[in-house]
Amino acid sequence: MKKHILFISRGMSYGGSGRNISVFSKGLIDEGYPVSLLILRDYPTEYEIDPRVHVVRIHLKSEKIKIGFLDVITKWFPAIKRCIGELRPDLVIPFGVDVCILAILGNGKRSRVCATVRSDPRHEPKNGLFRMIRDVVYRRADYIWVQNTQQIQRMNRSISKSKYIVVPNPVGAEWKEREYSYADTIEHFVNLGRLCEGKNQKTLIDAFGILCKKYPHITLDIYGEGELRERLQKQIEQLQLKDRVFLRGRTEEVPAVLAKADAYVLSSNLEGMPNGLMEAMALGMPCISTDCNTGPRDFITDRENGLLVPCNDAAMLAEAMETYIRDPELAKRLGRRARTVIWEKFDENVVVKKFAEIIERM
Numbered sequence: 001m002k003k004h005i006l007f008i009s010r011g012m013s014y015g016g017s018g019r020n021i022s023v024f025s026k027g028l029i030d031e032g033y034p035v036s037l038l039i040l041r042d043y044p045t046e047y048e049i050d051p052r053v054h055v056v057r058i059h060l061k062s063e064k065i066k067i068g069f070l071d072v073i074t075k076w077f078p079a080i081k082r083c084i085g086e087l088r089p090d091l092v093i094p095f096g097v098d099v100c101i102l103a104i105l106g107n108g109k110r111s112r113v114c115a116t117v118r119s120d121p122r123h124e125p126k127n128g129l130f131r132m133i134r135d136v137v138y139r140r141a142d143y144i145w146v147q148n149t150q151q152i153q154r155m156n157r158s159i160s161k162s163k164y165i166v167v168p169n170p171v172g173a174e175w176k177e178r179e180y181s182y183a184d185t186i187e188h189f190v191n192l193g194r195l196c197e198g199k200n201q202k203t204l205i206d207a208f209g210i211l212c213k214k215y216p217h218i219t220l221d222i223y224g225e226g227e228l229r230e231r232l233q234k235q236i237e238q239l240q241l242k243d244r245v246f247l248r249g250r251t252e253e254v255p256a257v258l259a260k261a262d263a264y265v266l267s268s269n270l271e272g273m274p275n276g277l278m279e280a281m282a283l284g285m286p287c288i289s290t291d292c293n294t295g296p297r298d299f300i301t302d303r304e305n306g307l308l309v310p311c312n313d314a315a316m317l318a319e320a321m322e323t324y325i326r327d328p329e330l331a332k333r334l335g336r337r338a339r340t341v342i343w344e345k346f347d348e349n350v351v352v353k354k355f356a357e358i359i360e361r362m
Contacts, residue, residue, distance in 0.1 A: 005359065006111070008080060008103055010096050013043035015194075016169065016275050017095040017118060022047040023170055027352030028359065029053065038083045040076055056083055081106035090362060097125050102139045109125040112362065114143040114165070117197075119272040120294045125180055135159065143362060147273040150294040165358050169261035169273040169299065171282045171342055172350035178255060180283040180339075182332045183262045187218050190261035192254065192276035193268065195226030195247070200290070200312070202228075202235060204267035206323040207317035209239040219285070220245045220265075223236045223257060256281055263324050263331060269311050271295035279354065280347060281306065284339035286331035288320045299345065305337035 005028055012018040025035045029052045036054040049055060058079045080102050084092060094103040094112045100115040107113050116137050118124075125131055135156035144163045146152055152164050187255060189208070194197035201222055208220050222232075222245070229247060236245045251257055253278070258264065265279035266289040271296050280287050281299065289296040289305040300306040307323060309316040324331040 002031070003359075004034045004036065004087070004301055006036045006038065006084070006089035008038045008083075008092065008094040008099055008207075008280045009039040009040065010099060011039060011043045012046040012049060015313070016272065018047040019275060020093060020169060022049060023348060024029050024352060024355060025053050026050040027348075028356060030292065031353075032355040033228060036087055036089060036242045038080065040079065044057075052236040054087075061104045077102045077106055082106075082107075084111060091359065097130070097134050098100065099104055100141070101134060104137050110246075112142040113140075114145050114342045114362070115141040117144060117146045117151050117155065117272070120154060120292065122146065122271050122293070123149055124198075134350065136264060148298050150292055151272070152297075154293060155282055167358065168346055169275055169278060170348035171278050171346045175279055175282040176254075176343060176347070178259070178283055180285060180335070181260065182284075182328075182335065184328060186286070186328050186331055187215075187260045188260070188262045189218065189220045189265050190223070190257060190263075191220070191265050191267065192223045192251075192257070192271055193266070193274075194224050194296050195222075195228045195232060196230070198268060198270040199224070200267045200269045201232055203290075203314050203317060204265060205235050205239065205241065205245055205316035207267075207321065208245055209241060210314060210318040211325075212241060212244055213237075214322070216244075218244065218325070221257070222246065222259065223248045223249050223254075225250045258285060261285070263288065263321070265317070265321065266290060266296065267317060268295075273298065278342060281335075281338035282346075284335045286324050286335040287338055288317070288324070290317070299341055303328075303334075305334055305341050307334070 011020055029035050029050055030213045038056045077084055084107055089111050092111045094100045095116050102114050124159050132350050147168050188302050191204055209290055259281055263286040266274055266277045268290055271292045277289055281324055289300055289308055291297055292309045300308055302308040307320040309320050
């Protein structure tokens with residue numbers, strides 16, 4: 001009998017964690033594991049959950065819970081502790097630092113716990129005290145799941161390296177069947193991501209303002225929502241880019257959005273393993289990314305299958321975009337190589353099988 005796995009998630013809304021839980025839970029069930037999922041909050045849109053997954057919802061509606069210390073302690077902690085006690089899973093895999101801490105503390109050594117790291121651990125969480133608490137509590141975890149070795153190097157050294165398992169984000173098999181049509185000219189750029197400080201669309205808009213002075217026909221679509229929408233819209237208006245840069249909001253049609261663009265640009269300061277960039281590369285799109293401390297350099301080698309530029313450097317980002325505008329043939333070559341790299345290393349079937357083998361050893 002295979003061991004019982006319990007995933008715990010804030011919610012299955014669109015984002016990296018929701019997508020990965022959707023993919024890995026289905027993959028583990030296909031491998032014969034019983035899988036449960038505790039969902040702490042409800043959102044209007046969610047990633048698909050395999051019907052074979054035993055789902056427990058505690059219906060903490062988004063409008064009824066604040067992300068504050070007291071709310072997390074009084075509402076999330078009892079729910080997590082109760083769920084672990086009732087289901088008695090063999091392995092608990094929580095997503096989100098706060099959820100990981102609560103799961104480790106609420107487990108009471110009844111199950112093994114695999115904590116997760118989904119971004120640059122030196123900057124997320126933003127609160128320094130919270131990061132210190134994470135480092136202390138994560139020592140009690142049985143395992144820590146990271147997406148790349150860079151995250152291990154940036155974690156607190158007091159945590160034993162023997163705890164870490166490295167499993168990257170997978171790219172879904174459905175992307176392999178899609179065909180990308182290359183343009184003869186590079187005019188339409190696209191960015192997908194939450195409108196927040198970490199994704200740093202401010203620098204992208206500044207770079208585009210520099211570029212538009214030389215190439216007034218180009219356009220940029222930014223898809224996503226977040227707390228910086230008003231500030232970014234004001235920036236667009238101040239730079240007189242209202243007819244060139246568009247905040248399109250959240251989209252559920254990512255393949256269609258990417259298919260109609262000529263190049264993908266990631267401008268983030270912080271990443272774990274950016275799904276949007278990986279999916280663009282999986283299509284074969286020409287891609288440009290900032291060289292975050294964790295993430296993009298795992299699959300982009302500068303000038304071989306994409307372009308890497310320093311973070312927070314609008315001039316260099318504009319120069320990279322201009323490289324594609326001036327040399328569409330280079331853009332095509334790098335895009336085709338990007339597709340090859342992604343499917344060699346991050347194919348969903350390969351990654352999920354690797355994860356199942358690691359679970360078996362756990």
